[in-house]
Amino acid sequence: THSVHLYAPILLVHIASRCVISGLSSSDKRHPNRARTVTMQAQMQFQSARTVSCVRATRGRAQPKVLCRAFNSMESPFAEELKKNAAYIAQKGKGILASDESNATTGKRLQSVGVDNTEENRRDWRELLYTAPGLGQYVSGAIMFEETLYQKARDGSQFVDILLAQGIYPGIKVDTGLQVLPGGKGETTTQGLDNLADRCKAYRKQGAKFAKWRAVIKIGEAGCPSTTAILENAHGLARYAQICQENGLVPIVEPEVTLGPGDYSIDETAFWSERVYSHVMRLLNEYGVILEGILLKPNMCLPARGHAPPGLDAPVASPEEVARVTVRTMMRSIPPAVPGIHFLSGGMSEEEATLNLQALNDEAPNAPWALTFSYGRALQATTLKTWAGKESNWAAAQDILVKLAKANSEAAAGKFKGPHPVPGGGRILQALRTGGSGK
């Protein structure tokens, strides 16, 4: 029932912003039932040879020329580079380390192991991750927060250079956080489009090759997701992706479907995930985003039961069921041109994240996109606890990180056999953070 209304606003906004309505021409008097003709004016930012501006209909017989918007026609000078970089990051058997927590979020993590939230400590923590020996065998990209992109290790070398030397492409989180939408349901939109082009140029100059933007669409509570939430978040993602590609960064498109309080089955999660992803893919095409040059970062389909915070008491679906439903959802919504689907680990323990990823690759060994990871907590939680801020634990912490990365790399290649380096383990959840970064 949502979907019936979903597209009317898009068409209306589209037409309203690009349209001049001509009056009834004299020919209309002979055909009073003919609809008022609508002419569209081209206001495309990229003047492709294939788009044609229309001619305003003159009063009289001339039939208005109408516009056929070109698809996938964005002529980014970086098109080939984007495709190459996306293919590199999505290569079989590798995934992404998501280490782009904002300063505030990083602070909470550090404090949980008794470490103060200072710039120095944040730097140390990331140095531990990026200098882990052998990490580059399993990880093809690392997402950073802005502060981290410009930081150096203790020996003075830039983090971006350290990563590149390991064969890990540096990425940058470019959104500036969530903002609550009106409606009282806790739905959010994501901020960060202002000045994004300039920021992308600067990040690229510093060495970033890809970017990430996280949109959150809440489901489960009555009325969620609202049309506003879906349209707003899909628009933000598509516009962000467009700007990134224009400026030479591969956009990771992250439409995270999160579960609000309440009970619902894995099939319900799948139902709403399909709606959201298909809408996002539709807008990416409408906005001329080059699909061979993006990566997708979705949630796996999980069931939920419970009360705030969501998911803690949730029934555990078997990896096979998660895989079956998640693959089905992706098959229905994601065209093959997207080279990689990098799942987020929210809501899963470290072990679940690996087992589910393996099951996904068992379910679809010939999937047209890589089925791999972009894991934050599922690679860092135990690593952090092992380090606990102590120099003497540095090597052990790096060791567990690489073991976790290896396990997930094997799972992404469909070859994980166990045992898991961190079996058991509780679900790693945190309440939805809103507000800008740095708060």
Added chain:
Amino acid sequence: MAADLASVAAKLAAPGKGLLASDESTGTIGKRLEKAGLPNTKDIRRAYRELYYTTPGIGQYISGVIMFKETLYQSTAAGRRFVDVLADEGVMAGIKVDEGLAPLPGGGEGETYTKGLEGLEAACREYVMAGAKFAKWRATLKVTDSLPSDLAVERNAEDLARYAKVCQECGLVPVVEPEILIDGAHSQTRFGVVTERVLGATVAALWRQGVALEGCLLKPQMVIPGAEAEGGKVAAEEVASHTVAALRRVVPPAVPGIMFLSGGQTEEEATINLDAINKEARVVGRCPWALSFSFGRALQASVLKLWSSDQTRVAEAQQLALALAQVNSEAALGQYTAAAGGHPSTLSGDSLRENFRGWSGQAPAGGAVPSPGGSGEEVLMAH
């Protein structure tokens, strides 16, 4: 129900198999028969279709036959229903359910929508009782510098999706056909852009209407230059690379089969292009749908020529029909190699294109109400 639809769709799109589109309306088939020197009578039409449906071994290469309404209820001369004869060979019966083209109000010149949504559900239920397992609906879009208009794209996409939804609810697998007409001087690149736009809109409409993608098939045009394009025809490798790239961008993997139409290509071109597409798909990788055929003229033209010259040469005509089906089956596997005698077509070089299979909007000389059938040159009452 969903599982049944998915299994029927998977069978129709089985590796090395394709569809015979023999659903020409009375008017359209009449033109072809008359051009071949045959009268357009019910019995001639029946005998002509019987030729194909009783070809021994046709089921090795053809998974489904699309029929016109009249044909669904017809039988062989010996009295066996066509539907049953086909089923014996493992071939499923399909039915054209649209009711032809009409000018699109507010659209550009020559743009159309397709009629037939009203009464569709009741019709589908009857067809299911008569033994049909799948259906087909043809929308057409015209390419110029400024067409197709957004209105035409969105309207046709929406109608295709509504048709598909109704079919699935009645237990028929819908073949979704947004044909982008070959007529025009547009380049292959422009055609590729329009293909992405049209197929993207169609898929989005299917999503919106809740159509189960696993239980439907797509029937698009290959990406080729316009019939009047500068530079004429292009190499099969070009057709393949443009077509595969476009499809990978807009068709989700859940769709089991993409069954190309052959409109405007010669019998031989259609086979060679289909083969190149499949070879390209294997090279590029990550093409999860079957890339097969739903050919009308490209499976029939030579056969009609032979049979119309002498209706007693049935066995020969059937052999030719089988040979045409076989080479296209090989092409659908990317394994076509011209046999010693070359492609079985006896019409090489002649384009099978008929002028503008869209709606020309012209009233006939007698002043009767114009009704667009499948052909734009003459305007006949469609069905």
